[in-house]
Amino acid sequence: MIKIGVIGCGHWGPNHIRIFNQFSNSRVLMCADLDEKRLASIQKLYPQVNAVKDYRKILKSSEIDAVCIATPTNTHYPLSKAALEQGKHVFCEKPLALEEQQCLELEELARKYKRNLMVGHVFLFNQGILRLKEYIRSGELGKVYYAHATRTNLGPFRYDVNALWDLAPHDVSIFNFLFESCPVNVSARGLRCLGTALEDLAFASIEYPKNILINIHVSWLDPKKVRQITIIGDKKMVVWDDLDQIGPIKLYDKHVEKTSRFYETYGEFQLLSKEGSITIPNVIFQEPLKAQAQYFLECIEKKRTPERASARKGYDVVRVLNAIQRSINENGNAVKIG
Ligand SMILES: NC(=O)c1ccc[n+]([C@@H]2O[C@H](COP(=O)([O-])OP(=O)(O)OC[C@H]3O[C@@H](n4cnc5c(N)ncnc54)[C@H](O)[C@@H]3O)[C@@H](O)[C@H]2O)c1
Numbered sequence: 426m427i428k429i430g431v432i433g434c435g436h437w438g439p440n441h442i443r444i445f446n447q448f449s450n451s452r453v454l455m456c457a458d459l460d461e462k463r464l465a466s467i468q469k470l471y472p473q474v475n476a477v478k479d480y481r482k483i484l485k486s487s488e489i490d491a492v493c494i495a496t497p498t499n500t501h502y503p504l505s506k507a508a509l510e511q512g513k514h515v516f517c518e519k520p521l522a523l524e525e526q527q528c529l530e531l532e533e534l535a536r537k538y539k540r541n542l543m544v545g546h547v548f549l550f551n552q553g554i555l556r557l558k559e560y561i562r563s564g565e566l567g568k569v570y571y572a573h574a575t576r577t578n579l580g581p582f583r584y585d586v587n588a589l590w591d592l593a594p595h596d597v598s599i600f601n602f603l604f605e606s607c608p609v610n611v612s613a614r615g616l617r618c619l620g621t622a623l624e625d626l627a628f629a630s631i632e633y634p635k636n637i638l639i640n641i642h643v644s645w646l647d648p649k650k651v652r653q654i655t656i657i658g659d660k661k662m663v664v665w666d667d668l669d670q671i672g673p674i675k676l677y678d679k680h681v682e683k684t685s686r687f688y689e690t691y692g693e694f695q696l697l698s699k700e701g702s703i704t705i706p707n708v709i710f711q712e713p714l715k716a717q718a719q720y721f722l723e724c725i726e727k728k729r730t731p732e733r734a735s736a737r738k739g740y741d742v743v744r745v746l747n748a749i750q751r752s753i754n755e756n757g758n759a760v761k762i763g
Contacts, residue, residue: 427451427722430483430513432504433496434458434467434476436581437518441493442471444718451722455483480504484511491541491725494518497585502527509534509542516721518545519594520746521739528743532736543721543731544739546598550716552708553665553673557656558603560676566658567680572600573640574654577626577647587623589615589753590746592643597631597745598738599654600641604633607741608748611760615753618646629749672705 429445431438434456445451453471457480458464464476483489484507491514494504502522508515509531521528521544535542548554560566574596583591601607610632615624626644633639652667662677669675678701683694717734724731732738744762752760 427490427514427725428488429453429491429493430455430457430480430486430489431493431495432457432480432483433494433500433518434463435460435495438493438495439467439470440714441495441516441718442467442474444712444714445493446471447715448719448722450726451718454488455486457483481507484508484513490514491516491721495545497583498590499523499585502531505531505542506534509538509540512538512540514541514721514725516543516545516718517739519547519598519739520544520590520743521736522743523590525740525744525747528736528740532740535736541721541724541731542736543724544598544734544736544742545717546594546602546734546738546742547713547717548595548599549602549733550713550720551667552711552713553667554599554602556674556706556708557654557663557665560661560663561603561656561658565661565676566656566663567660568658569604569635569637570657570659571638571640572654572656573642574599575642575651577642577644578650579648580645582619582625582645584621584623587615587627588625588643588645589613589627589629589749591645593627593629593641593746593749594742596641596643596654597742598734600631600633600639601738601741601745602733603656604637606634608633608639608745608762610762611745611748611752612757613749613752614757624753627749627753629752631745631749673708674706676704676706678702678704 442453445453455475468476492508494517505515505517576592608631613629615627618625625646629641631639654665664675682697685694748760748762
């Protein structure tokens with residue numbers, strides 16, 4: 426039985442409490458929040474959980490094996506650090522930290538204390554995203570030319586980070602996972618519309634190795650909730666729509682062929698679009714948050730590094746976010762990612 430303490434019981438933390446209490450091999454013993462109203466509401470739902478105001482009580486408890494951190498982004502680094510130093514395994518919500526150096530330090534601490542540190546890149550546990558990965562890996566799409574992602578809604582607004590840092594960790598972690606690499610270059614624009622110091626939306630063009638160009642659009646100022654990714658290959662094209670009731674994946678058997686039929690010289694050709702069928706494969710739904718928690722527990726039990734969402738993967742995401750932010754600050758200047 427892995428005993429868990431959850432730090433942060435705002436909007437998201439209670440989901441982790443629910444999930445970790447569903448398994449036979451884990452139990453949430455404690456939770457912490459600075460806000461007493463949040464504690465009271467958790468206490469009502471889960472009377473058996475010891476709800477405390479000071480997270481340090483969780484870290485000091487010898488009963489707790491692992492902590493789950495679901496607090497605002499600027500607290501991720503100090504809380505993860507303190508938890509690792511107390512010998513706890515750590516699951517930290519995305520993004521792992523605000524600075525690359527902090528991520529590397531946390532990775533080193535996890536190594537030093539022989540504890541697991543995993544980041545909440547929950548879309549890496551989404552069955553639709555796993556299907557995209559399979560299409561790329563198997564060559565079903567052929568050579569990938571480009572892709573675009575849209576993650577929009579009206580709210581929820583955050584006051585600790587802008588829309589880029591709130592929403593884009595998902596898309597960046599997805600594309601790093603799909604292409605098994607980190608981008609080399611970014612160019613981005615953002616806009617502050619609502620009178621705060623935070624960007625409410627961002628458009629980022631990101632170049633991955635092999636000339637794969639990605640566009641990411643994130644916004645919390647949009648009339649429609651959209652969670653979509655389109656990938657264009659030279660054999661097939663695919664759309665992932667997490668909110669589509671019929672199925673999250675549509676595979677388009679469409680591509681473009683070159684023909685020189687009507688031309689006399691080599692090098693002259695016509696482009697012909699080839700229209701095939703659209704397939705909606707059966708993707709069995711599994712709650713990504715549950716799959717993510719299961720993976721975290723399994724890695725602890727089997728003493729394995731949580732490779733899929735390791736501290737290093739979290740570092741890669743933070744590296745890209747910082748490059749995008751720099752480009753936004755410089756009005757779209759291209760920023761190289763070393
Ligand atoms: N994976 C996802 O899809 C997803 C979705 C939503 C939020 N998140 C992440 O979860 C985290 C929390 O988001 P949220 O929407 O729940 O935020 P929130 O502001 O609603 O809740 C954060 C809570 O943390 C508490 N808190 C702050 N500092 C604390 C401290 N030192 N000790 C104890 N409690 C403290 C606050 O009182 C608050 O109740 C963020 O990192 C966010 O990025 C992830």
